[in-house]
Amino acid sequence: MSGELPTLRWGIVGTGLISSWFVHDLALDREDAKARHIIQAIGSSSVDKGKAFVEKHLPGQSPTIYGSYEGIYADANVDIVYIGTPHAFHKQNCLDAINAGKHVLCEKSFALNAKEAQTVFDAAKAKGVFVMEAMWTRFFPLTRTIQSLLHKEKAIGSIHRIFCDFAMDQNIASLGPESRLKNPALGAGTLLDTGVYCVTWGLLGSDAEIGEKAQKPEIIAKQTLVDGVDIATSAVLLYPNGRQAILTSSSIVKTKSVFCTIQGTEGYIDIEGYTSTPVSFTVYSSKVGSSKKYESKGPGMGFYWEADAVALDIAAGKTQSEIMPWAETIRVLGILDEIRRQGGARFPQDETA
Ligand SMILES: NC(=O)c1ccc[n+]([C@@H]2O[C@H](COP(=O)([O-])OP(=O)(O)OC[C@H]3O[C@@H](n4cnc5c(N)ncnc54)[C@H](OP(=O)(O)O)[C@@H]3O)[C@@H](O)[C@H]2O)c1
Structure with a gap:
């Protein structure tokens, strides 16, 4: 076979x-x-x-x-x-x-x-x-099902807000200066490490399209910096249709088991597991007053x-x-660039790229 x-x-x-x-x-x-x-x-x-x-x-x-x-x-x-x-x-x-x-x-x-x-x-x-x-989260069958429920079946009506968090207590203070989590020259900070997943969910939840066809949101962002490295980032993506994605990352505290909530005019979806690795989600329909839970099936982690x-x-x-085209990577990195421009986290390579 x-x-x-x-x-x-x-x-x-x-x-x-x-x-x-x-x-x-x-x-x-x-x-x-x-x-x-x-x-x-x-x-x-x-x-x-x-x-x-x-x-x-x-x-x-x-x-x-x-x-x-x-x-x-x-x-x-x-x-x-x-x-x-x-x-x-x-x-x-x-x-x-x-x-x-x-x-x-x-x-x-x-x-x-x-x-x-x-x-x-x-x-x-x-x-x-x-x-x-390798944005593996996009390839999980659960993620694909969520996208279909949101954008094709309109399971929660018109999407209004998306909250997504990825926080891990990484004990940054204990790490040496050469750690990839501490050294700005290695791309340290929560944004590229974990915040990139929140931006991913913010985009997947907001828009049926990816890459060049997708809508361009306005971005508002703040970062908490220690030695120039962000230990916390908060960003709002504001879409032309009024939809908001509220995205947060931190290396000090831990995300709760529901890492993402997507709210619409006819219900909401809670997604559980790790922000990179969804293990289940529940759709609550306010229209019919019922809920349905979906769980991941598969061995290992899902790579x-x-x-x-x-x-x-x-x-x-x-x-x-088609799931992670070049234009989508550029779109995500463009958003990360703008969050860092507003938040203040810089990499030495930004000047020479
Ligand atoms: N998809 C996910 O869920 C996930 C999870 C964790 C990390 N990541 C991503 O994977 C990448 C690596 O993260 P990691 O946690 O695996 O890092 P890591 O444990 O520190 O490993 C990185 C490896 O890169 C090599 N390397 C080359 N130059 C290095 C340098 N100057 N400092 C440190 N390592 C160097 C080393 O391998 P050799 O010595 O063998 O050459 C090292 O073992 C990052 O982009 C991170 O965002 C993804």
């Missing part, structure tokens, strides 16, 4: 937390898998680190291990490069992979700012390779939904995803 599925051979760049989650999920046995994923090679700052990563997260597998990222780009057996490094390295990692003719799936936030992202997409267009921001979609797109000869 798996022989009929499209196959992708992945080269993993960076052996940190997110790469460990990603490879774990891709290795899971799934009856409804739409593609076959092979972890072909691991690229790390050191071979020892790469070996330890394989022993811990890919037991029984033997991918090629490189003590550099260049090994991945040069490996003829790698079809696609997964980039799991801090935000500040995404642009160069993407460009290096693209120049080597590889397809790319790059972690969120895709770049430090919209200008960097545009540079990457221009390179991808010139080379004709597939590139996508395979985006990975399967990427494999199907590449097999179909596409260079962009």
Whole structure:
């Protein structure tokens, strides 16, 4: 059966937390898998680190291990490069992979700012390779169901407000200055780390369209800064039709289990789990006075939904995803840029991008 599925051979760049989650999920046995994923090679700052990563997260597998990222780009057996490094390295990692003719799936936030992202997409267009921001939340079946209920079935009538929060107590004070959560040169701050998910839900909840066709909201934002890094961000997206998205992130406190509420003229939806990882949602209809709960089904964390979609797109000869197209990454980063312009968080690379 798996022989009929499209196959992708992945080269993993960076052996940190997110790469460990990603490879774990891709290795899971799934009856409804739409593609076959092979972890072909691991690229790390050191071979020892790469070996330890394989022993811990890919037991029984033997991918090629490189003590550099260049090994991945040069490996003829790698079809696609997964980039799991801090935000500040995404642009160069993407460009290096693209120049080597590889397809790319790059972690969120895709770049430090919209200008960097545009540079990457221009390179991808010139080379004709597939590139996508790994905004995995958009690929969850639950997320797709919510979008359909909101925008096609109008389950809560006309949407009026969206509240979304992503807060984690990251004990920032205890971290060293080189932590990606503390160093502005690595893209530190809640906005690119967690706030990007709130902007995502704000956009998905507000508008049926994505990318260039979507409406452009006005943005009002404030940030709490410590040593120039935001430990809290609050933003309001105000749409031309009066709809508001109220979006907050923090590295000091924790989000409640309902991380997002979408209110309409005929009811509301509460979404539960983590802001990146919805596990259930409930639709309350004020029209019929009833509620219905939807729950996620699937093993692991859910990274395979985006990975399967990427494999199907590449097999179909596409260079962009319809669910997370280039214009949508640019739109999101444009909003993050404006929030930082108003809030005051700057990255040294902003001046040179
Ligand atoms: N989708 C999600 O739910 C999710 C969750 C967490 C993070 N992320 C995203 O994934 C990316 C990485 O986050 P993470 O939490 O996995 O980070 P992490 O644990 O610190 O790992 C990042 C890896 O990047 C490599 N790296 C290269 N230069 C580095 C430098 N100067 N400082 C630190 N690491 C460096 C290192 O791998 P080697 O030494 O092996 O080269 C390191 O292990 C970020 O873009 C983040 O936003 C996404």
